[in-house]
Every structure is written in structure tokens, then in C-alpha cells.
Amino acid sequence: MLSTFEIIFRYKEALLKGLSVTLELCAIIWVIGIVLGIVFGYLGYKFKNGVGSPLKIISFVLAGIPILVLLFWFYYPAQTILQVNIAPFLVTIFVLSIINIVAVADLTRNALSNFPKEYVLAAKVCGLSPKDTFLRIEFPIVLRQILPGLLNIQVYILQISIFASLISVEEIFRVAQQINSQIYQPVEIYSSLAIFFLIVCLPLNGLAMWLKYKFTRDISEK
Amino acid sequence: MLTSKSITKKYQGIEILRGIDVSIEPGKITTLIGPSGAGKTTLLRVLSFLEQPDSGEISIDSNKYKFPLKSNELINPPWPNVSIVFQQLFLWPHLTIRENILLPLRVKNINRDAELNKFIDMFNMADFIDNYPNQASIGQRQRAAIVRALMLHPTYLLLDEITSSLDVEQVDIILSHLNAVRDSGVGILIVTHLINFAEKVSDNIIFMDSGQILEKGGKEILENPTHPRVKKFLSIVKSVS
Numbered sequence: 001m002l003s004t005f006e007i008i009f010r011y012k013e014a015l016l017k018g019l020s021v022t023l024e025l026c027a028i029i030w031v032i033g034i035v036l037g038i039v040f041g042y043l044g045y046k047f048k049n050g051v052g053s054p055l056k057i058i059s060f061v062l063a064g065i066p067i068l069v070l071l072f073w074f075y076y077p078a079q080t081i082l083q084v085n086i087a088p089f090l091v092t093i094f095v096l097s098i099i100n101i102v103a104v105a106d107l108t109r110n111a112l113s114n115f116p117k118e119y120v121l122a123a124k125v126c127g128l129s130p131k132d133t134f135l136r137i138e139f140p141i142v143l144r145q146i147l148p149g150l151l152n153i154q155v156y157i158l159q160i161s162i163f164a165s166l167i168s169v170e171e172i173f174r175v176a177q178q179i180n181s182q183i184y185q186p187v188e189i190y191s192s193l194a195i196f197f198l199i200v201c202l203p204l205n206g207l208a209m210w211l212k213y214k215f216t217r218d219i220s221e222k
Numbered sequence: 223m224l225t226s227k228s229i230t231k232k233y234q235g236i237e238i239l240r241g242i243d244v245s246i247e248p249g250k251i252t253t254l255i256g257p258s259g260a261g262k263t264t265l266l267r268v269l270s271f272l273e274q275p276d277s278g279e280i281s282i283d284s285n286k287y288k289f290p291l292k293s294n295e296l297i298n299p300p301w302p303n304v305s306i307v308f309q310q311l312f313l314w315p316h317l318t319i320r321e322n323i324l325l326p327l328r329v330k331n332i333n334r335d336a337e338l339n340k341f342i343d344m345f346n347m348a349d350f351i352d353n354y355p356n357q358a359s360i361g362q363r364q365r366a367a368i369v370r371a372l373m374l375h376p377t378y379l380l381l382d383e384i385t386s387s388l389d390v391e392q393v394d395i396i397l398s399h400l401n402a403v404r405d406s407g408v409g410i411l412i413v414t415h416l417i418n419f420a421e422k423v424s425d426n427i428i429f430m431d432s433g434q435i436l437e438k439g440g441k442e443i444l445e446n447p448t449h450p451r452v453k454k455f456l457s458i459v460k461s462v463s
Contacts, residue, residue, distance in 0.1 A: 121272060122312035126326035126374060127302035136325060140316050 002183065004191045011179050018175030019196055025092060025171060026158050032097040033157065034150065037104020044105055045112040052109060059102045068163050070095050075167040092164040096157055103153045111145045112138075151208035155201060172196055223247055224269060224304065224378045224409060229278035229289075231264055231433075238264045239275065240433040246378055246409040251400060253420040254413045256430035257455060262413045263309065265430070266380045269411070270306040271297060282378070302326065305376035307367045309383040309413075313355040319366045320351045323373055334373055341369045345395060360387040368396065372403065379403065381412045385419055397423055417444060417459050429455070 008015065044052035062070075075091045086094075115138060123133040165174035176193045180186055224246040231239040238261045246252055246269075254262050267273045269280065274297075275289045282300050291297070313322045320338070327334055342348050345365045350358045358366065364387055371379060385393045393416070400423055404410055414420055420427060421444055428438040429452045436449045447453045 116312075118308070118310060118312040119314055122308070122314065123326075124299075125270060125272070125301045125304075125306050126370065127299075128326055128329060132329045136329070137314055141314070144316060 002185060002188060004188045004195070007179070007183075007185065007188050008192045008195065011175075014175050014179065015172060015192065015196060018170060018172035019200070021089075021169065022158070022161055022171040022173075023200070025089065025096075025161055025164060025169070026154075028093050029096045029100050029157055029161075030154050032093070033100025033104050033153075036097075037101045038108050040101060040105035041108025042112065044109040055102065055105055055109070059106050062099060062102055067095070067099065067160050068166060070099075071163055071167055088164065088167040088169045091167060092161070092169050096161065096164075099160075100153065100157050103156075104150060107146050107149045107153070108142070111142045115142060148208060148212050151204065151211065155204055155208070158200065158204070159197070223281070223283065224411075225281045226265075226269060226275075227279040227281075229265070229268060229275045229280070231261075231268060231273070231275045238433050239268065242278070242430075242433075242435060244269070244411075244428060244435070244438075246411050247425075248377065248409045249404060249407045250425040251404050251410045251412065251423050252426040252428060253424040254411060254428050254430060255415070255417070255420055256436075259432075260430040261433040262430055263382055266306060266382050266411065266413060270304050270380050271300055272306070302371075302374035302376055304378045304380065305371045305374055306380040307371045307382065307384055309386065313363055313366060313370075315355055318352050318354055319347070319358060319362075322355070322366060323370045326370070326374060338369070338373060341372065344399060345369060361389065361392055364388055365392065365396075372399075376408060378409045378411070381410065383413055383415065385414060385416055393419060415459075417456065420444065431455070 002010065040051065040055060044055045071092065074095050075088060079086060079091075119137055119141065120133055123137050128136070161171060162173035164171050165177060168174070172193065176189050180189045183189075226242055226244050229239050229242040230237065242261075242265060244252070244265070254265070256262055264273070268275050271280075274291070277289055279286065279288050281287070282304060285298060285300075287295075287297060313319065314325070317325060323338060323341075324335075342351055345368075347362070347365060347369070350362045353362075355363055355366070364384060368381070368384055371381075385396060388396065397419065400410060400412075404425075412420075412423065421441055424441055426438065427441060427443050429436050429443065429447070429449070431451055437443050437447060437452045443452065444456065447456055
């Protein structure tokens with residue numbers, strides 16, 4: 001019978017390899033989600049009918065479908081219908097990126113919709129160009145507003161990345177399952193998995209808290 | 223000269239401005255008084271080109287615009303040559319008060335730090351100049367918003383209820399400074415409820431109610447108003463104060 005730490009030590013190479021796959025997967029999804037999410041959020045705000053409404057519908061649909069179902073659907077039936085063979089790693093990136101993009105776009109669009117127009121008016125009468133108004137007034141204020149939510153979404157993406165194991169992506173949860181099938185010590189193995197997730201999530205949450213402290217102080221006027 | 227001729231403006235079918243004629247002369251202070259809902263703030267927004275009137279004419283020096291504009295006609299933005307300080311101030315919340323004042327200058331690579339130091343002394347702003355707007359009192363924010371506008375050296379300055387949250391001392395400071403600004407050739411239009419302030423600072427006074435100008439003239443209209451509505455309003459103000 002191995003303890004949690006003995007399991008981590010004995011299977012460290014496999015676990016670290018799994019962790020590296022998880023982090024690679026998440027890094028790609030984070031970048032795609034944040035960049036395209038902000039772009040689509042902005043477009044959704046600017047073009048309410050053309051982009052904003054379809055985004056709302058997609059967001060509503062995605063909220064109602066379990067992630068696992070989406071992953072399975074894109075991995076099995078969709079590939080059969082389209083007669084293509086796509087690696088599970090790429091399918092996971094595709095599905096989780098869509099979830100990330102839609103969530104970030106929602107957040108951005110809401111922040112822009114609720115942005116006090118008076119700040120833009122003040123910029124206008126002070127002679128700021130539209131570009132300076134966006135870069136120095138709108139963007140910094142909106143970024144401060146969405147930052148905590150944005151980081152929460154990325155932590156959520158990290159957590160749901162374990163579903164990738166169910167379509168055979170060799171990420172850390174799948175590695176843990178494989179170790180378990182060999183030594184059958186689920187409590188210790190999944191505890192070691194929890195430790196790995198904590199190691200990744202703690203700095204992320206720490207970063208979120210630091211950014212929140214630094215940039216999202218209460219700016220409302222009393 | 224900043225002038226409007228026969229300006230009209232409707233919101234949701236309600237007439238807010240009905241044929242307004244005003245002139246703001248360089249080097250003169252014009253005060254706009256009247257009850258709430260008279261259309262004073264709307265007039266300021268129209269004169270500062272933040273909103274377009276439905277009909278009428280606005281001229282800024284040699285630029286003349288007739289409304290409604292022709293389909294291909296564009297307005298040459300008058301800001302910050304025409305600058306406005308809003309009643310709600312609208313300081314940018316993510317910047318300190320100093321940054322709020324300097325940002326419009328810094329984006330144009332203009333350095334007026336020495337002038338800002340004079341304003342800091344003049345308006346007693348040293349204690350809060352590096353605070354964020356939400357760390358400052360309403361009176362402090364009001365002074366900051368005025369200084370932000372003054373630092374841009376406008377030719378015409380429109381001020382909406384800028385004294386509403388200031389104590390008597392601060393009103394006096396602003397009064398003396400507005401006189402100095404006026405003497406430098408800036409045309410100023412002030413919306414105020416303070417009749418004493420209007421009496422001290424004004425070269426011209428306009429009384430508005432229900433979107434119309436009921437009376438205009440020199441300071442004498444405060445002492446001897448001719449329009450019954452103005453008489454009634456001023457008597458109420460005097461009895462309350």
C-alpha cells in the first residue's frame with residue numbers, strides 16, 4: 001500500500017507528463033478564448049443584431065448542454081458524419097475553446113454594455129481622439145471590470161479539462177486513471193491528482209487575487 | 223463668439239428647447255438660471271455639440287452650422303476649444319486626479335505641469351491631487367473637474383452647476399478665478415441655482431423656463447425682473463435663502 005506522496009514520487013514522470021499535456025491544452029484554450037472572446041465580445045457589443053444576438057443564442061445553448069456530451073458529440077458522431085479523423089487533443093481544444101470564447105465574449109459584451117457613456121463624453125470634450133478614448137479610458141476600465149471574471153473562467157477551463165480524458169487525451173486525469181488501473185488505490189491516487197491541481201490552481205488564484213487587489217479596487221464614487 | 227439662433231430640441235415628442243437665441247461673448251460671463259427641467263443642461267449639451275438640435279443655427283467664431291445638417295455635412299469637433307464641465311463631473315475613475323487633469327494634455331505631448339502647480343495652490347488641491355476620484359469629496363472632485371477644463375485653455379467654457387457641492391469659501395475661490403479666466407478672454411456660460419453667485423460673477427444673465435428664454439439682460443434683471451415667472455422664481459429663491 002503506497003501513500004499519496006509515495007505515489008507521486010513513484011509515478012512522477014507519468015504524472016508530470018500528464019500535467020504538461022493538461023497545461024499545454026489549457027494554455028492553448030486560454031489564449032484562443034481570451035483573445036477571440038474579447039474580440040467577439042467587442043463585436044457583439046458593436047453589432048448587436050449581427051454578432052451579439054447569435055452569441056447570446058450560442059451561450060444559451062452551450063449553458064444547457066453538458067461539456068461531456070459536447071466532447072463526445074464532436075469526437076464520435078461529428079467526425080463520422082463529416083468523415084474526418086481529428087486527434088482527440090484537437091477536438092478538446094476546439095470544444096473547450098468555443099466554451100471559453102463564448103464565456104469571455106459574454107463577460108466583455110456585458111462590461112461594454114454597462115460602461116458609463118459619460119466617461120466617453122468627458123474624453124470627447126477634453127479633445128481625446130476616439131483611439132485614445134478607447135485605449136486610455138474604455139479599455140483599462142473594462143479590463144479592470146472583467147479581470148476577476150476572466151480569471152475565474154480560466155480556472156474553470158482548467159478544471160473541466162479533465163473531461164478530455166474521456167476521449168483519450170493523455171492528460172493528468174487519464175494518467176491517474178491508468179495508474180489506478182494498475183495499483184487500485186483510488187483515494188491516494190486522486191488525492192495526488194488534487195495536489196497537482198492545487199499546485200496549478202493556487203498560483204492562478206493568487207494571480208487573480210493580486211490582479212483584483214491591484215486593478216479592481218472599488219472605483220465607484222461615494 | 224458662440225451663438226445659437228432659434229434652437230429647438232425634442233425628446234420623445236416633448237419640446238425641451240423652443241427657439242433659443244444665446245450669445246457667449248469672449249471675455250464675458252453669462253449665467254443661465256431657471257428652475258429644474260427648464261432645459262438648461264440640454265442647452266449646454268447642444269452648445270457644446272454633444273447633441274444636435276432639431277433645428278436652428280449654431281456658430282462658433284467663423285464656423286456656422288444650420289440644423290438639421292445636410293446628409294453629407296460634418297461638424298468640425300470644437301473640443302476642447304469649447305469645453306464643458308458636467309454637473310456629475312465624470313472624472314475617469316481609474317486615474318488619479320492629477321492623471322485626470324494631465325491625460326488630455328499628455329496625449330498631445332503638451333507639458334503644462336507648472337500651470338497645474340499654480341492651480342493646485344490656488345484651489346488647495348495639494349492634499350488630494352494624487353488621490354483617485356472616489357477617494358476625494360464631491361467638492362474636491364468639482365474643483366478637479368474645473369481645473370481639468372481650464373488646463374485645456376478653452377475659448378468657450380460651459381459650466382453646469384459647478385458650485386452645487388462647494389462651501390462658501392470654495393465658491394469664493396472659484397468666483398475669483400472665473401473672473402481671472404474671463405479677463406483672459408474666455409467666454410463663459412454658467413448654469414447655477416445660486417443667485418448671489420450669479421449676481422457677483424455675471425456680465426449677462428439669462429432666465430429659462432420650459433425650454434424658452436423668458437428674460438435676458440444685465441445683472442439688473444435679478445433686481446428688477448419684468449417677466450412674471452422670473453419675478454415669482456426670484457422671490458421664492460430670495461425667501462428661501
